[in-house]
Amino acid sequence: MNNIEFKVVSNDCCTPSTTCGSESATQDGQLLEMKNDISELPVAIIGAGPVGLAAAAELAIRKQSFIVFESGSRVGHNIREWGHVRLFSPWQYNMDKAAQSLLHEQGWVSPSPDELPLGKDIVDKYLEPLAAHPSMNPNIMYNSKILAVSRKDTDKMKSANREKQPFVLYVETEGKTTRYEARAVIDASGTWGHSNPLVASGIWTEEERSVEEQIYYGIPELNSEHQTRYKGKRIAVVGSGHSALNTLLDLVQLKEADPSTELYWIMRKRKVEEAYGGEGNDQLEARGELGSRIHQLVSTGQIHVVTPFKIEQLIKDGHQIQIMGTMNGEESKISHIDEIIVNTGSRPDFSFLEEIRLSIDPATESTLMLAPLIDPNVHSCGTVRPHGQKELQHQEKDFYIVGMKSYGRAPTFLMATGYEQVRSIAAFLAGDLEGAANVELDLPETGVCSINNASASSGESCCSVPATQSTSCCN
Structure with missing residues (x-):
């Protein structure tokens, strides 16, 4: 699992464990021959926050190769900016099961399920140990900003043989741009740093x-x-x-x-x-x-x-x-x-996905099939039914947006929801179609949102917190 075959297709090197070349690369001291079979390429995960690392953990336990790109210098970069805030959802709703399984292998002691963590606790007690796991650590690239995602030698307009081409990610690391190929892409970059304006019309002035x-x-x-x-x-x-x-x-x-x-x-x-x-x-x-x-x-x-x-x-x-x-x-x-x-919520950034055929709802800016399930005019955090790979599909095969970003501007996201999203996707990518289809989620009733709350459409529902990714169960 540690010797992953990263298809690096540029001449510049930017990972400490990979020597780049057009035909081969070395990792952990071993020469890796690049293969042309798209199925042997890793799954690319964008973002090393809770949902991104959960996706990696879910793939790891299924023996699927992956690479995680994190723009920050450490995991949980965005959470560190609100690390002083205490969540009001206990630990039991904030940890992925596959991630816990990996951590227990290393003798990790789980926090009390009923304890309310601070944001920094999520990073220090959960994400950092998870990122250090032997199946995770070699496959996480830090200070790596995604500039663009596309299909190899295939722009957005071209349909012929599109699904047979690997994804290509343009990644900036330490001032150098390197291209990486992947068989699938999971965008878990969230919405942090893309706040909504305060003007009621939603326009930046x-x-x-x-x-x-x-x-x-x-x-x-x-x-x-x-x-x-x-x-x-x-x-x-x-x-x-x-x-x-x-x-x-x-x-x-x-x-x-x-x-x-x-x-x-x-x-x-x-x-x-x-x-x-x-x-x-x-x-x-x-x-x-x-x-x-x-x-x-x-x-x-x-x-x-x-x-x-x-x-x-x-x-x-x-x-x-x-x-x-x-x-x-x-x-x-x-x-x-x-x-x-x-504190008016956030919105997703699609700028680096301009060459991907996205299926986005025009109102919520969420994944299209997800929109009727999460519309804050109708749903609260606790009334969103379980959903997985099927609802998260885009027109672009094997491309997924997960976590807070999958909800677009809708402020009804729960961290536990994101974990079930990536579990279903990982099962699908591993060929477990039954596991991918069987989605389950146990969420607390909010006691907060009204289905007739007209103001919810403005990003002011029970869970406007996750829209700024600041606190609560709704991260």
């Missing part, structure tokens, strides 16, 4: 970009640097999902230290009560408690709620910002804002 130094997208860690940035300021938090709730809780602590800090919570929901979720009815206790705590803070006046407010424009006013929009159909504005924190 020059006005928003012009004040970006006063805007933070995500949940800031209120360390000494950020305390200085926000302490004693008038702050607007935009969004109504769990990312926004977590942000507000942290800012309230800052307000307690400096009462001159003012907090404005801007959302599009008809009533603030819709953002509290199930509270005591949520099967995930920590998630329900989050809504209850925010409810209390709003009731005691520590947070000023502005809803339903639809942002249309930002205007720079000296060192401050005016937020212009409409409220109940009438023009309105919020003045003298010093800082804005945006």
